[in-house]
Amino acid sequence: MDRISIVGGQPLHGAIPISGAKNAALPLMIASLLTRDTLILDNVPRLADVSLLQRILNNHGVDVMLNGKRPGDTAYQGQTLHLSAAGIVDTKAPYELVSRMRASFWVIGPLVARMGEAKVSLPGGCAIGTRPVDLHIQALQNLGAEIEVDAGYVIARARNGLRGGEIAFPKVTVGGTHTALMAASLAQGTTVIENAAREPEVADVADCLNKMGAKITGAGTSRIVVEGVPQLSGARHTVLPDRIETGTFAIAVAMTGGDVLLEGGRPELLQTALDVLAQAGAEIAATNAGIRVARNGAGIAPVDVATAPFPGFPTDLQAQFMALMTRANGTSRITETIFENRFMHVQELARLGARIQLDGETATIEGPSRLTGAPVMATDLRASVSLVIAALAAEGETMVHRVYHLDRGFERLEDKLSACGAQISRISG
Numbered sequence: 055m056d057r058i059s060i061v062g063g064q065p066l067h068g069a070i071p072i073s074g075a076k077n078a079a080l081p082l083m084i085a086s087l088l089t090r091d092t093l094i095l096d097n098v099p100r101l102a103d104v105s106l107l108q109r110i111l112n113n114h115g116v117d118v119m120l121n122g123k124r125p126g127d128t129a130y131q132g133q134t135l136h137l138s139a140a141g142i143v144d145t146k147a148p149y150e151l152v153s154r155m156r157a158s159f160w161v162i163g164p165l166v167a168r169m170g171e172a173k174v175s176l177p178g179g180c181a182i183g184t185r186p187v188d189l190h191i192q193a194l195q196n197l198g199a200e201i202e203v204d205a206g207y208v209i210a211r212a213r214n215g216l217r218g219g220e221i222a223f224p225k226v227t228v229g230g231t232h233t234a235l236m237a238a239s240l241a242q243g244t245t246v247i248e249n250a251a252r253e254p255e256v257a258d259v260a261d262c263l264n265k266m267g268a269k270i271t272g273a274g275t276s277r278i279v280v281e282g283v284p285q286l287s288g289a290r291h292t293v294l295p296d297r298i299e300t301g302t303f304a305i306a307v308a309m310t311g312g313d314v315l316l317e318g319g320r321p322e323l324l325q326t327a328l329d330v331l332a333q334a335g336a337e338i339a340a341t342n343a344g345i346r347v348a349r350n351g352a353g354i355a356p357v358d359v360a361t362a363p364f365p366g367f368p369t370d371l372q373a374q375f376m377a378l379m380t381r382a383n384g385t386s387r388i389t390e391t392i393f394e395n396r397f398m399h400v401q402e403l404a405r406l407g408a409r410i411q412l413d414g415e416t417a418t419i420e421g422p423s424r425l426t427g428a429p430v431m432a433t434d435l436r437a438s439v440s441l442v443i444a445a446l447a448a449e450g451e452t453m454v455h456r457v458y459h460l461d462r463g464f465e466r467l468e469d470k471l472s473a474c475g476a477q478i479s480r481i482s483g
């Protein structure tokens with residue numbers, strides 16, 4: 055298993071190209087199940103989760119063609135996927151695949167909408183909490199699907215097709231909103247989704263579905279209206295830039311000091327996080343080429359934050375921000391309101407010298423801590439990258455184990471950081 059070695063203490067200087075968003079690319083790939091025509095996606099990041107989803111879609115009969123680098127492309131240019139679900143050969147998504155990547159549960163919406171049935175394994179818990187799928191099921195039931203849960207599988211049936219309906223989510227759910235959108239696109243009649251997730255990835259998927267012929271309005275707000283259509287066609291769509299990758303590198307620069315241009319980063323996708331970073335002492339400037347983040351001289355100020363659905367502070371940046379707060383000049387509090395168990399990084403940060411107290415959903419971080427390198431273990435994607443950020447400011451060498459978690463969601467992390475002066479390298483095997 056690969057490890058990553060980091061020797062801390064170097065400020066970051068230069069430019070980092072931002073990749074396409076993992077959390078948009080995955081549902082966009084799943085949307086290919088809705089049509090027999092070809093869906094072409096540009097700017098798809100090179101990630102382990104994207105490769106795994108290709109295999110999962112293959113299993114349903116989707117033909118996936120990959121156009122890698124073309125002459126003139128840089129090493130960071132995203133890949134182009136051609137996905138063609140002309141014939142769906144299997145409407146079952148087995149446990150072995152769904153348990154490896156939770157988002158693959160989302161195939162349930164398009165499969166039942168187009169094929170009238172789907173049998174998808176319950177994903178089970180994961181490192182960041184229990185993560186139920188009851189709201190996906192409720193959404194499909196509101197569109198007329200009959201649901202049965204048997205032997206660890208959710209079986210959804212709609213022999214005569216889905217019907218438009220009212221879906222009022224009791225809680226904001228990104229995945230539930232994707233399921234509702236995709237299923238409602240092929241339902242008969244109009245669907246209204248209330249308390250919909252406003253995340254930019256939802257708006258990106260809706261944008262692509264509209265290019266495929268769907269009739270969706272209001273995506274990006276909490277009320278989305280979908281007028282069902284009998285069928286969707288192919289389209290070409292470019293995945294939006296990854297706001298979590300952008301925020302992660304912005305935090306890394308705030309941590310180490312220096313001056314970096316996050317190429318292609320779009321401030322409106324992470325304004326709350328950028329405001330919080332500015333309060334912590336980073337200088338942030340929007341430019342035509344992306345977002346410039348700098349921190350020179352002055353130390354890091356403590357800032358209290360609570361995670362919230364978009365446009366709030368994203369849960370996917372909570373661990374990284376906690377790493378930064380270990381070096382702040384004072385005490386800060388971070389409250390996690392989205393997932394109940396997303397503090398797996400706390401014990402590993404403590405191994406590097408952080409002082410963090412947990413009390414229910416709130417972590418109190420006493421800064422500034424002198425961080426020193428140590429062997430640490432990655433537990434999930436965002437937790438792992440928080441260890442990398444802490445290691446960039448630690449004295450001596452940190453070895454991050456189980457980096458396959460990082461590879462699920464960060465494209466060439468070590469290359470991007472080392473190009474800006476970090477001492478970071480991957481040790482294979």
Ligand code: EPZ
Pocket residue numbers: 076077078080157183184185186187188189190191225226227228229230369370392393394435436463
């Ligand atoms: C998406 O997960 C993202 N994943 C997550 O990114 C992200 O952390 C999360 O949204 C919140 O922003 C992808 O886009 C692939 P939710 P999702 O449904 O859709 C509860 C990363 O590191 N809930 O918005 O699964 C749930 O338990 C990741 O890239 C139910 O109760 O999250 C949580 O408390 C990890 N019942 C809350 O809602 C349901 O049926 C929000 O979850 C569904 C969710």
